[in-house]
Amino acid sequence: MERLTKDDVHPKILEALLDADTDITVDDALENEMILNMGPQHPATHGVLRLLLRLDGETVVACVPELGYLHRGYEKMAENMSYYEFIPHTDRLDYLSPMANNVAWVLAVEKLAGIEAPPRAQYIRMMVSELARIASHLVAIGALAMDVGALTVFLWTLREREKILDIWDILCGARFTNSYTRIGGVANDIQPEALAKVKWFINQYEENLDECERLLNTNRIFVERLDGVGVISAKDAIDYGLTGPSLRGSGVELDLRRATPYLFYNEMDFKVVTYPEGDSLSRYFVRADETRESIKIIRQVLDKMPQGDTLLNQPKKVLPKKTEIYSRMEELIHDFMIVNFGINPPAGDVYSAVENPKGELGFYFVSQGEGRPWKCKIRSPSFVNLQALPHLVKGQMVSDVVAIIGSIDPVMGEADK
Amino acid sequence: MDLKEIIAHLLKENFPGVNVELIEYKNELTLRVEKQHIVKVCKFLKENADLQFTLCEDITAIDWAKRKNRFTVVYHIFSLKSKNRLAVKVDVDESDCSIDSVASVWKTANWHERETYDMYGIKFSNHPDLRRMYMPEEFEYYPLRKDFPVMGIPGSLPLPKK
Amino acid sequence: MGLEAKLTDDGFFTTKLDAIIEWSRKYSVWPMPMGISCCAIEMMAAGDPKYDIARFGSEVMRFTPRQCDLMIVAGTVTYKMSHVVRKIYDQMPDPKWVIAMGACTSSGGMYRSYNVVQGIDQFLPVDIYLAGCPPRPDNLLNALIQIQDKIGKTRAKDFQDIKLPELTVLQSN
Numbered sequence: 095m096e097r098l099t100k101d102d103v104h105p106k107i108l109e110a111l112l113d114a115d116t117d118i119t120v121d122d123a124l125e126n127e128m129i130l131n132m133g134p135q136h137p138a139t140h141g142v143l144r145l146l147l148r149l150d151g152e153t154v155v156a157c158v159p160e161l162g163y164l165h166r167g168y169e170k171m172a173e174n175m176s177y178y179e180f181i182p183h184t185d186r187l188d189y190l191s192p193m194a195n196n197v198a199w200v201l202a203v204e205k206l207a208g209i210e211a212p213p214r215a216q217y218i219r220m221m222v223s224e225l226a227r228i229a230s231h232l233v234a235i236g237a238l239a240m241d242v243g244a245l246t247v248f249l250w251t252l253r254e255r256e257k258i259l260d261i262w263d264i265l266c267g268a269r270f271t272n273s274y275t276r277i278g279g280v281a282n283d284i285q286p287e288a289l290a291k292v293k294w295f296i297n298q299y300e301e302n303l304d305e306c307e308r309l310l311n312t313n314r315i316f317v318e319r320l321d322g323v324g325v326i327s328a329k330d331a332i333d334y335g336l337t338g339p340s341l342r343g344s345g346v347e348l349d350l351r352r353a354t355p356y357l358f359y360n361e362m363d364f365k366v367v368t369y370p371e372g373d374s375l376s377r378y379f380v381r382a383d384e385t386r387e388s389i390k391i392i393r394q395v396l397d398k399m400p401q402g403d404t405l406l407n408q409p410k411k412v413l414p415k416k417t418e419i420y421s422r423m424e425e426l427i428h429d430f431m432i433v434n435f436g437i438n439p440p441a442g443d444v445y446s447a448v449e450n451p452k453g454e455l456g457f458y459f460v461s462q463g464e465g466r467p468w469k470c471k472i473r474s475p476s477f478v479n480l481q482a483l484p485h486l487v488k489g490q491m492v493s494d495v496v497a498i499i500g501s502i503d504p505v506m507g508e509a510d511k
Numbered sequence: 512m513d514l515k516e517i518i519a520h521l522l523k524e525n526f527p528g529v530n531v532e533l534i535e536y537k538n539e540l541t542l543r544v545e546k547q548h549i550v551k552v553c554k555f556l557k558e559n560a561d562l563q564f565t566l567c568e569d570i571t572a573i574d575w576a577k578r579k580n581r582f583t584v585v586y587h588i589f590s591l592k593s594k595n596r597l598a599v600k601v602d603v604d605e606s607d608c609s610i611d612s613v614a615s616v617w618k619t620a621n622w623h624e625r626e627t628y629d630m631y632g633i634k635f636s637n638h639p640d641l642r643r644m645y646m647p648e649e650f651e652y653y654p655l656r657k658d659f660p661v662m663g664i665p666g667s668l669p670l671p672k673k
Numbered sequence: 674m675g676l677e678a679k680l681t682d683d684g685f686f687t688t689k690l691d692a693i694i695e696w697s698r699k700y701s702v703w704p705m706p707m708g709i710s711c712c713a714i715e716m717m718a719a720g721d722p723k724y725d726i727a728r729f730g731s732e733v734m735r736f737t738p739r740q741c742d743l744m745i746v747a748g749t750v751t752y753k754m755s756h757v758v759r760k761i762y763d764q765m766p767d768p769k770w771v772i773a774m775g776a777c778t779s780s781g782g783m784y785r786s787y788n789v790v791q792g793i794d795q796f797l798p799v800d801i802y803l804a805g806c807p808p809r810p811d812n813l814l815n816a817l818i819q820i821q822d823k824i825g826k827t828r829a830k831d832f833q834d835i836k837l838p839e840l841t842v843l844q845s846n
C-alpha cells in the first residue's frame with residue numbers, strides 16, 4: 095500500500111469510487127474519508143488485482159476493483175490460431191489447475207466438431223481434472239491461511255500439491271503447464287508409474303488434509319477472522335453470477351458436474367458440498383470438503399477405467415500418432431493438413447461449460463467452417479466471482495479485505511484473460 | 512412440452528407484438544429478439560415462474576465484419592430450476608452502436624457489459640458505470656474488432672522510460 | 674581455516690572491504706517477488722519445502738521494494754503493468770539486480786498480442802534471462818546462483834558512476 099498521487103488514479107475510477115452508492119455509515123466517523131490503493135503489487139491480492147478502497151476510519155465504505163494488469167489478449171489470439179494451437183494457452187488461464195482447463199477446451203471443441211473421445215480417454219480426463227481440483231483447492235486453502243497469518247498450513251498444502259505436480263511430471267513431462275489433452279482424446283495413455291503414484295497419493299491424502307484441518311479448524315484466530323466475514327446471501331450470489339465454491343458456500347446447490355453432466359460424471363457417486371452461511375469460513379469449508387469428494391471420484395474412476403484406445407481414430411479431425419506419421423504416407427498428409435489448416439469444424443456456434451475448481455469455465459465458439467474460430471469467448475469464473483468483491487467487503491474492516499479476497503480465490507490469469 | 516415450445520408459447524402470450532425466433536442447434540437453444548425489446552424479454556425470462564433464468568452466465572458480442580448488422584450481442588443465461596441454458600441474440604448495427612443495458616435485471620451483467628464495451632465499443636445505455644474493463648482509459652481502439660491487428664497499433668500504449 | 678578459528682585466536686582478521694561486502698551481499702540476496710502470473714507459482718514452489726530457496730540464503734521474500742536487492746520478474750508484463758514494474762524497480766535501493774524469469778518476461782513468450790510487452794528489457798535493465806515456460810524451480814535456483822556469482826564479481830568502483838540524488842541540506846538558523 096502506498097501513497098496515491100493524482101496521476102495514479104484515473105479520474106473516471108475515482109468518480110466511480112465516489113459515486114458507488116453505499117449505505118454504510120459509521121457512528122464516530124473520522125472527519126476525513128480516505129482513499130487507499132491496494133495492489134497491483136500486493137502479496138495478498140493473489141496476483142495483479144488492484145483495489146481502490148474508500149475508507150471511513152477502518153471501515154470500508156466502497157471498493158472499486160481495477161482489472162486489466164494481466165490482460166494478455168487471449169480472445170484475439172484465439173481468433174488467429176487453430177483449435178490445436180490454443181491448447182497450451184489454456185494452461186495459462188487458470189494456472190493453478192491447468193489440466194482442468196485443457197479438458198474444458200477440448201470438450202468444447204469436440205462439441206463443436208461433433209466428435210467424442212473414447213471412454214478410456216474420458217475416464218483419464220475425469221481423473222486429471224479431479225486431481226487438478228485438489229491441487230487448486232490446496233493452494234486456495236493455503237493462501238487463505240497465509241493471508242490471515244497461518245504460514246505453516248501454506249507450506250503443508252504446497253507439499254501436498256508438489257505430489258500432484260510429480261504425477262503430472264510423469265504423465266506428461268511438465269510440472270504444471272501440461273497441455274495434456276488432445277482433441278479426440280489425450281496425448282498418451284497413463285503410464286503404470288503414474289497410475290501407481292495416483293493410487294499412493296489418494297491413499298495418503300486424507301490423512302494429510304486432516305492434519306492441516308486440525309491446525310485451522312481449532313485455531314481461534316483463523317476461525318474468528320473468517321466467521322461472519324464477507325457474507326453474501328444465496329439470492330445475491332446468484333444475482334452476481336457467482337459459481338463454484340463461492341456459490342455453494344452460500345447454500346446454492348449448483349455443480350455443473352451434476353446439473354449438466356459431461357464426461358462420465360453422471361455415473362459417479364459424489365456429494366455436492368454446500369454450506370448455508372455464505373461467509374468466508376463456509377467457502378473455506380466447501381473447498382476442503384470438495385477435495386474429499388474428488389478423492390472419492392478418483393477412486394471410482396480407477397475402479398471403472400476401461401481398457402482401450404486413448405485417441406479417437408478420425409484422421410480428419412484428430413492428429414495421428416507420431417510413430418505413424420513417420421512411417422505412413424496417409425497419416426503424414428493428415429498431420430500436415432491438420433497442423434496447417436486446422437480441423438475445420440462445421441459453421442455454427444456452441445457454448446460449452448465445465449465445473450472448474452474456481453467455478454464455471456465456459457467457452458463460446460463461433461465457427462465459420464474454417465480452421466480458426468471466428469470468435470472465441472472465454473467465460474472465466476474468477477472474472478465473474480471478483481465482481482461480487484465490492485459487495486462482500488462493504489462494511490468490513492480493511493484487514494478483512496485480504497481474507498475475503500483469499501476466500502473467493504481469484505486467479506488473475508483467467509480474470510484478465 | 513420441451514423448453515423450446517414452452518418459451519415460444521410464453522413469449523407469444525406475453526409479448527404479442529414482438530418478433531421472436533427460436534433456433535435449436537446441437538441441443539442448444541437460441542432465442543433471437545429485436546434490440547428494443549431486450550430488457551423486457553430478459554426481465555420476463557428471469558422472473559417467470561416456469562422459466563426462472565436467474566443466472567446470467569455470460570454476455571459477449573460477435574463482430575461479423577462485413578455483414579449488414581455488424582455486431583451480434585449474445586447473452587448466455589441458465590435456469591437453476593430446469594438446469595437449461597439459453598442463448599439470447601440481438602443484432603446491433605454499427606451506425607447505431609448501442610443497446611440497452613440489462614444490468615438492472617442481473618447485477619452480474621455490469622462487468623460483462625463493460626468488457627463488451629471495452630472490446631467492441633458497443634455502448635450500453637443506462638449502464639450504471641460504463642468504463643473500460645481491461646485496457647487503459649486513454650486507449651482509443653477496440654481490440655476485438657476485426658479491423659484491429661493482433662499486434663496492436665504501434666505507439667498506442669506507452670512504455671515507461673528506461 | 675575457519676573464520677571462527679581466526680576470531681578466537683586473534684580476535685580480528687584483515688581483508689579487503691570489497692571482499693567482505695561482496696561476501697555478505699552474495700549470500701543474503703533478498704528477492705522482491707514481482708509475481709505477475711503463472712511463473713509466480715513456480716517461484717512460490719521454489720520457496721516450498723521441496724526446493725527450499727532458504728538453502729541459498731534467499732528465503733526472505735520481501736514484498737516491499739525498499740528492502741530488496743533482487744527483483745524476480747515472474748510473469749507476463751503487459752503495457753498497463755509495465756509502469757508499475759518500473760515504479761517498483763525505481764524504489765529499490767542500489768545496488769540491485771533483475772532476473773527476467775520465463776519466456777514472457779524475456780521476449781513476450783507465447784503472447785504475440787497487442788497488450789503484452791515483448792521483453793521487459795525494453796524498460797528495465799535485466800541481468801539474467803531465465804528460459805522456460807515456466808522455468809522449473811531448480812532453474813530459478815540456478816539463476817540465483819549465477820546472480821550470486823555476478824555479485825561476487827562486482828567491486829565498489831563499479832558503482833562509482835551511479836549518481837545519487839542530490840541531498841538538500843536544510844539550513845537552520
Ligand code: SF4
Nearest residue numbers: 711712775776777806
Ligand atoms: S513464461 Fe510461461 S509460465 Fe511464465 S508467465 Fe509466461 S506464459 Fe506463464
